[in-house]
Every structure is written in structure tokens, then in C-alpha cells.
Amino acid sequence: MNITQNREPKKTRQDFPVVGIGASAGGLDAFKKLLKAIPADSGMAYVIVQHLSPDYPSSLPEILSLSTEIPVHKIVNDINLAPNHIYIIPENNFLVAEDGILKLNQRADNERGNNSIDIFFDSLAQVHKTFAIGVILSGTAFDGTVGLKKIKEFGGVTIAQDPATALFKAMPQNAIDSDTVDYIVIPEMIPDQLLQIQKSYAINHA
Helix, strand or coil, X not given: CCEXXXXXXXXXXXXXCEEEEEECCCHHHHHHHHHHCCCCCCCCEEEEEECCCCCCCCCHHHHHHCCCCCCEEECCCCEECCCCEEEXXXXXXXXXXXXXXXXXXXXXXXXXXXXXXXXXXXXXXXXXHHHEEEEEXXXXXXXXXHHHHHHHHCCCEEEEECHHHCCXXXXXXXXXXXXXXXXXXXXXXXXXXXXXXXXXXXXXXX
């Protein structure tokens, strides 16, 4: 197990892709397949935003750490974003990117619905611009589509899970139908697509 809550990443120059990965129902299976395929030295940071019950502590970091050798962090406020690390949202919080760190905002008890993916993707786009990558996996409803539009608006890249492989198709299908998705990929092939994107970053930012 590779949970590293006590060894937070150091402050890093923000010149690398930051991959926001959003999912709701059925996301766990897709997360596992995706993380298993990520090389340890990809040079990217990965931020997982999963719809979680506000009433129960999440074991998602412990579960997903079994699928990867990359350090996995349950996000704490003001944690530094660094390449070759995986960050996971805690339950009952919204998440935003801000100047090389991740910040948490607690959800109100009476808050209905969950647009935590849109909220994070919007901040990711505005802060990291062309280095922002948004990925939508299995889920119900429509969270993530508005955020993907923002990422495209700021010059980033958008990816959706192939709905044919999703346990719940609504979230990726809605993003695809709204014409905001650059690549439609099965989860275990998403890291290959990300590496191709990373190569183009290296050329364009050389």
C-alpha cells in the first residue's frame, strides 16, 4: 500500500500537466483500470474527484493505492501539486486548484446535488490553462460537462471514457453529446493517450 498522507509533496514549479479525473457511480472499476496503467514517471499529477457520501469516511485512497505504485494522497488543505503523485478528494468537500496547491471547501449540510467535478475542473482550467486535462469516467447525471467546456476554453485537453465500457454511461455520454470531448478512450488506454498529450506538451513548451 502506498498511502503517503504524512509525506506531502514539496512545492514544485507548475510546468507539468495536471489531470483531473471525475466519476460518480461505477467509477471505482474505471479508476482501478486507469491507475494500473499509469507509469511511475509520467511527469503528470492526477487529481481524483469522486462523488462520495458525506456521511461516511471514504476508503478510496486505501483501495486505489493497491492499484498503483505511484504515491497516493488523501487531499488535505493546501497540499502541494507535484508530478508523479495521485490526489484523492475526501468526503464532504469541494475542491479547487489555486496557485500550485489544492484547497478544500466543506459542503453545506443542506447542499443538494453534487457538482464537485465541475467546480474542480473550472478552477483547474483557470489556474493551469493549457496544462489542464479533464477526464470523465462512469457516472450518473451530468457533472463534469460544464467543467470540460471550461478546460477547452482555456486551451486544455478533454477525455471521456468510452460509454460502452462504463457501468453508468450518463456522465461520459453527456460530455460527448455536448461536443466538449477531444478523445473517447477505454479506461486502461487513457494513460497511453495522456502520454501522447504529454509528448506534445514537451514539444510545444520546449
